[in-house]
Amino acid sequence: MSRTSHSRVAAKRRTRALVFAALGDPTRLSLVAKLCRAQPRSISQLTKRSKLTRQAITKHLRVLEGAGIVHNVHAGRESLFEFDPQPITEVTEYLGFVSEQWDQALSRLKSFVED
């Protein structure tokens, strides 16, 4: 396995935790909120009306990018960030799956102790 495909596998394996970790920050959540209801935006647009510096916003965008929640796209000479719903949909479904497993297990526990 080449180094690239190996690191891609490692990256994929960690995606779920990365997505949860990326979303566990209020600044990043607000960036996601802005990006998911609008067209792709530039760092300048995202920095506008924010108390944070361009550099700080860039850092948060990179974390979101690392989790696959936003992608950097180019429109002409402009560098824009666009929202990708797929990772959030995936982790939400996963939490739903785990939650469902617990419901079933706890109902088995209930019958077990009440019988």
Add this chain to the structure above:
Amino acid sequence: MNNSIEKRIDLKAPIPRVWRALTDYREFGDWFRVKLDGPFVPGQVSRGQMTYPGYEHVKWEAVVQKMEHERLFSFTWPHPKSLDKADCPLDYSEEPTTLVEFRLEKTGSGTLLVLTESGFDKLPADRRLEAFQRNDGGWTEQMKNIENYVAHKP
């Protein structure tokens, strides 16, 4: 974003009964559907094999955290990337782990069981740090035991 799960369930059984169902490895295995190798011991790895239909190929591996008699039972366990037979990993050391806690409270009709599962945002790297802290906690505890021993047996 919500990254933990909480379930509350009223059980019409006294706390000691529920505690046994949670912490006796054979009883736990019965309702959870896992065949465990041996008893739960805080700080130790619990191993076994799932017996839940369709998941028999999945290995059970958890680290027991706390067993506070009839009050709290907790363990950490891995969340493999996939549970499918084809690509479920055999080695969980690189998989992210979560913390599962069962808390028991007495009610008029029996027991309230509160289950929480948290730490879905924890990366394997965090776990190494956590393991380190746990070891460190163990050492602090050991040091205290030694101090007590020395203090009482001059």
